[in-house]
Amino acid sequence: ESQLNPNYSFDNFLEGDSNRLGRSAGLAVANKPGGTSFNPLLVFGGVGLGKTHLAHAIGVDIKDKYPEKTVLYISAEKFTQQYIDAVKKNNRNDFIHFYQIIDVLIIDDVQFLSGKSGTQDVFFHIFNHLHQNGKQVVLTSDKAPVDMQDIEQRLLSRFKWGLSAELQTPDFETRVSILKNKLYRDGVEMPEDIIDYVAKNIKSNVRELEGAIISLIAQSSFNKKEITIDLARVVVEKFVKNTKREVSIDYIQKVVSDYFQMDIDTLQSKTRKRHIVQARQLAMFFAKKFTKASLASIGSQIGKRDHATVLHACKTVDNLSSTDKQFRKYVEDISKKLSV
Ligand code: ADP
Numbered sequence: 001e002s003q004l005n006p007n008y009s010f011d012n013f014l015e016g017d018s019n020r021l022g023r024s025a026g027l028a029v030a031n032k033p034g035g036t037s038f039n040p041l042l043v044f045g046g047v048g049l050g051k052t053h054l055a056h057a058i059g060v061d062i063k064d065k066y067p068e069k070t071v072l073y074i075s076a077e078k079f080t081q082q083y084i085d086a087v088k089k090n091n092r093n094d095f096i097h098f099y100q101i102i103d104v105l106i107i108d109d110v111q112f113l114s115g116k117s118g119t120q121d122v123f124f125h126i127f128n129h130l131h132q133n134g135k136q137v138v139l140t141s142d143k144a145p146v147d148m149q150d151i152e153q154r155l156l157s158r159f160k161w162g163l164s165a166e167l168q169t170p171d172f173e174t175r176v177s178i179l180k181n182k183l184y185r186d187g188v189e190m191p192e193d194i195i196d197y198v199a200k201n202i203k204s205n206v207r208e209l210e211g212a213i214i215s216l217i218a219q220s221s222f223n224k225k226e227i228t229i230d231l232a233r234v235v236v237e238k239f240v241k242n243t244k245r246e247v248s249i250d251y252i253q254k255v256v257s258d259y260f261q262m263d264i265d266t267l268q269s270k271t272r273k274r275h276i277v278q279a280r281q282l283a284m285f286f287a288k289k290f291t292k293a294s295l296a297s298i299g300s301q302i303g304k305r306d307h308a309t310v311l312h313a314c315k316t317v318d319n320l321s322s323t324d325k326q327f328r329k330y331v332e333d334i335s336k337k338l339s340v
């Protein structure tokens with residue numbers, strides 16, 4: 001079982017400046033798996049920009065051209081789970097062997113391996129074996145190798161052996177073509193000005209772009225309303241409100257300190273009082289979660305701490321929210337306040 005999704009093809013992966021490098025490299029790899037210098041091919045970029053789609057398209061195209069090759073698509077998360085199960089059942093060698101005889105290995109969202117040293121170790125050995133034997137490896141990640149955290153250096157350096165191609169946010173023209181293509185495939189007609197309106201207003205994520213159109217079609221058919229600009233405005237507004245707003249680190253500190261009824265100076269202070277430390281750690285955790293700021297920049301904005309302190313804070317919050325009910329409630333409450 002290749003786990004490939006035939007709906008994700010090159011044909012319906014529309015090309016634009018934002019993805020040309022990744023798409024072309026993907027095609028080159030599909031034409032000559034293991035036979036280009038793009039090995040591994042690492043595709044990286046933000047949420048909803050087409051990494052998973054492109055990863056499948058490469059696999060599907062290879063299967064088409066080389067039916068005898070074994071191609072496997074797997075998420076890094078599932079790979080990790082399989083590995084843990086294999087270790088439990090004393091099947092570690094079978095696991096390794098299974099992956100070493102694959103011709104094309106596609107692993108999605110490798111950032112998931114961060115901090116998982118056992119899985120990284122086994123992947124390192126599998127990778128080396130495949131690479132030495134001229135087999136193709138395709139990886140996707142939500143960040144560039146240089147920005148990946150808690151991934152072993154030797155693995156990171158392998159990631160950089162081939163080509164890293166970024167998927168960027170598509171420009172307006174590309175967004176329009178993606179929408180038109182989707183409507184065409186779904187057999188839905190939509191006025192040009194509405195398509196333009198949606199494409200103009202939803203910019204940073206193709207999944208949301210498609211989601212808005214789907215929602216628009218549903219609204220119009222369930223409520224028996226015509227698709228008008230006014231309806232489009234309502235639908236788009238909902239999407240933009242729910243997902244696009246970027247919160248600032250200042251705002252997060254304000255929400256967290258209000259929640260614990262302390263002022264921001266207290267939250268940032270050097271004190272080791274437990275409830276203040278926890279409030280500060282929560283602010284760091286949410287800054288990591290809701291902003292694009294680096295650990296170092298979060299640290300410097302929340303009481304002049306260094307990046308290691310922020311990293312530690314994020315881990316502490318993760319741990320506490322899975323072991324401490326009261327603490328989990330803090331996380332949930334603050335999450336809600338930050339997302340309305
Ligand atoms: P990611 O894995 O980067 O989060 P996905 O691959 O899941 O993103 O893409 C999100 C949605 O956007 C999918 O439905 C995908 O088909 C669509 N999509 C992304 N980029 C393109 C593109 N260039 N052309 C057509 N559809 C695209």
Ligand code: MG
Pocket residue numbers: 051052053108
């Ligand atoms: Mg994905």
